[in-house]
Structures are given as structure tokens and as C-alpha cells.
Amino acid sequence: MALDLDWVMAAQANTSAIERRAATIGGRRSVKKEWQAAWLLKAITLIDLTTLSGDDSEGRVKRLCAKARQPVRADMLEALGMPGLKVGAVCVYHDMVETAVRALEGSGIPVAAVSTGFPAGLSPWKTRIMEIGESVAAGAREIDIVISRRHVLTGNWQALYDEMAEMRAACGEAHVKAILATGELGTLRNVAKASLVCMMAGADFIKTSTGKEGVNATLPVSLVMIRAIRDYEARSGIKVGYKPAGGISKAKDALLYLALMKDELGWPWLQPDLFRFGASSLLGDIERQLEHHLTGRYSAANRHAMG
Known part of the structure; x- marks a missing residue:
């Protein structure tokens, strides 16, 4: 849609109220036993399994x-009644897109590529646009771009x-995820407007x-962004x-x-087409929690290697 500056400039963020709301989530929404296991299995289907290291x-x-x-582990999925469970996507640098596409062939799991001078987003503009085209041509079905914070x-x-x-x-037919780098935007009001x-x-x-x-994903920032999503859906x-990303490493x-997503946006946003976790170590901790649910014992992290 066309840029509506009146709407953008009217965006507000009551920081104290947002932080107070975010602080209540853990106490008001707690699940245990088989319900917790079910939610953790759902979380697995929403993970963009990620490796973005220089090596x-x-x-x-x-x-x-x-x-x-x-x-x-296959035996655990069988015991939980969820054989065939898969993650939402695999996220890699552009150089690794072709490798990931070949490795995931036939699985139905899309490859996401970080692009446009990730993570700073300060490479020349033509280079950033070319980078998107190269990733799409290599087989990436999702492109994670970074905005210019300035x-x-x-x-x-x-x-x-x-x-x-x-x-x-x-990006053409590929889905585009806009990375706001919220830790560098200064205020929650800026986060709302940029969203x-x-x-x-x-x-x-x-x-x-x-x-x-x-500073990466936090609950207050998430609350601001998903309420912007809610307002946008209501109007358009x-x-x-x-997609919250960075620092989400524990099942809890x-x-x-x-x-938070269920409270604020409802069930449609608990599906892979509308919600993802950007994470890697998160999956290992979820797997440990699921084994505890099945056996009553916590296993060592090295029993659930991430590759």
C-alpha cells in the first residue's frame, strides 16, 4: 500500500505499560506436562534453524x-505421536544456499537466505539488490533483508x-522478512513506526x-511489533x-x-506462514525438555547435537 505518513506519525508506544504487560506473561500463561510437550512440538515447526557464522x-x-x-530423535517422536515433524525453514548465508537446497531436496523445508549486506546493511545499494537476486536464483524461497537503521x-x-x-x-516470488535491528533503533516508538x-x-x-x-529479541519489543501487525491487518x-530472533535459546x-502471540494475534499466527523463531540452540533445549517429559530424566546436551 502507499506510504501513509499520518498513520506512521501517529504511532505511539507507552513504554511503562508495554514493559508491565510483557512482565506478566510468564505468570499468567503457564503450561505443564502433556500440554507443555504439545506447545514445544508446535514451537519446533516454527523454527528457522540457523547458522550464520564466519566459519x-x-x-x-x-x-x-x-x-x-x-x-x-525418531523414537521420541513416535512416543509423542508426531512422526515426520519438521522445522519451519533453514536459514544460511548466501554462499550456502545451494548446499542447503540440495541437502533439503524433497523435504518441503524452505531455505531462507540473509541478504542485503547482513548484518549491518551498509554495502552499496546495487550490491544489496544483486545479492537478493543471486539468493533467489540459487533456490532461496525466503529472503531476510536488513533495513538501513539511519x-x-x-x-x-x-x-x-x-x-x-x-x-x-x-525478491519476486520469494517471501521477504524485514529485519529491523530493534536494539539499534533507540525507542519503542521508532520500532512501531519502522514496523x-x-x-x-x-x-x-x-x-x-x-x-x-x-540487544536482540525481547518481549516488550515483540509486543510493540505484533500490535503493529494487528493494527495493519485491521486496516488493510x-x-x-x-519473527523474533537472537537470544531465544531456552524452551521456556x-x-x-x-x-504472547496467541493472546495478541490468535491461532492464525501460530502457523509457520505467519510466525517463526530465528534460533539454533533453542531446538536442542526443546529436545531435552521433551525427553524429560517422556522419561522423567534430563539428558546431557551432547545427546541432542545440533550439527
Whole structure:
């Protein structure tokens, strides 16, 4: 849709109320036993299993893709009545897209590529657009782009809109996730405004972080972003997805985010087409919790290797 500056400038964020609401989630929404196991199995289907390290190799990516195909030991899935469970996607750097596509062939698991000068988003503009095209051509079905934070910090909403719209066009049929790098945007009000602008410009998902900032996904930031999604859907009729990323490594954290999504947006946003976790170590902890549910004992983390 066209940029609606009146809507953007009217966006507000009551920080104390947001933090108070976020702090209550853990106490108001607690699940145990078989219900907890069910929610953790749901969380697995929403994970973008990720490796974004400077020392990534083809071997590491292939092992990660094998984990994506079989995220939990087969005997445990059989015992839980969920054989064939898979993650939402595998997320890698552009150089590893072809390797991941080959490793996931026939699985139905999409490959997501981080692009546009990830994580800083400061490479030349033509290079960023070319990067998107190369990732799509290599087989990536989802592109995680990073916005220019300076547009948000200087209030240049038209520039942010134009940038996002051009990146959306470059993605073609691939879904685009706009990474806001919320830890670098200064205020929750900036987060709300940037969320709206990116959605207006065609983002299929809005995402908190690259995972490389000092502060990544938090519940207060998530609350601001998903309420922007709710407002956008109410006005436009278009559902936009949400992806918290960075720092979500424990099963109990995943449960908090799932509870928040269910409370604020409802069941449609608890499906892989509208919600993802950007994570890697999270899956290992979920697998340990599921084994505890089945056996009553916690196992060592090395029994659930991540590749």
C-alpha cells in the first residue's frame, strides 16, 4: 500500500505499560506436562534453524539440514505421536544456499537466505539488490533483508519505504522478512513506526534482529511489533508474519513468545506462514525438555547435537 505518513506519525508506544504487560506473561500463561510437550512440538515447526557464522562450511550446513529433517530423535517422536515433524525453514548465508537446497531436496523445508549486506546493511545499494537476486536464483524461497537503521533514526520514512519496496520487488516470488535491528533503533516508538512502514512497503514478515546486535529479541519489543501487525491487518486486511530472533535459546522462552502471540494475534499466527523463531540452540533445549517429559530424566546436551 502507499506510504501513509499520518498513520506512521501517529504511532505511539507507552513504554511503562508495554514493559508491565510483557512482565506478566510468564505468570499468567503457564503450561505443564502433556500440554507443555504439545506447545514445544508446535514451537519446533516454527523454527528457522540457523547458522550464520564466519566459519560456516558445507559440512556444517549439511548437518544442520539433516537436523532440520529430523529435529527430534525418531523414537521420541513416535512416543509423542508426531512422526515426520519438521522445522519451519533453514536459514544460511548466501554462499550456502545451494548446499542447503540440495541437502533439503524433497523435504518441503524452505531455505531462507540473509541478504542485503547482513548484518549491518551498509554495502552499496546495487550490491544489496544483486545479492537478493543471486539468493533467489540459487533456490532461496525466503529472503531476510536488513533495513538501513539511519532512515529510522533520522525519521526519513519515505526513504525507508522506498528502500523496502525495491527490496520487496527484487525478491519476486520469494517471501521477504524485514529485519529491523530493534536494539539499534533507540525507542519503542521508532520500532512501531519502522514496523508500519516496512509492512506498507510489502514485507511478508517483520523480524526483530540479526542476532548480531547487543540487544536482540525481547518481549516488550515483540509486543510493540505484533500490535503493529494487528493494527495493519485491521486496516488493510493483510496478515503479516512475525519473527523474533537472537537470544531465544531456552524452551521456556519459546513458550512465552507462543503465549504472547496467541493472546495478541490468535491461532492464525501460530502457523509457520505467519510466525517463526530465528534460533539454533533453542531446538536442542526443546529436545531435552521433551525427553524429560517422556522419561522423567534430563539428558546431557551432547545427546541432542545440533550439527
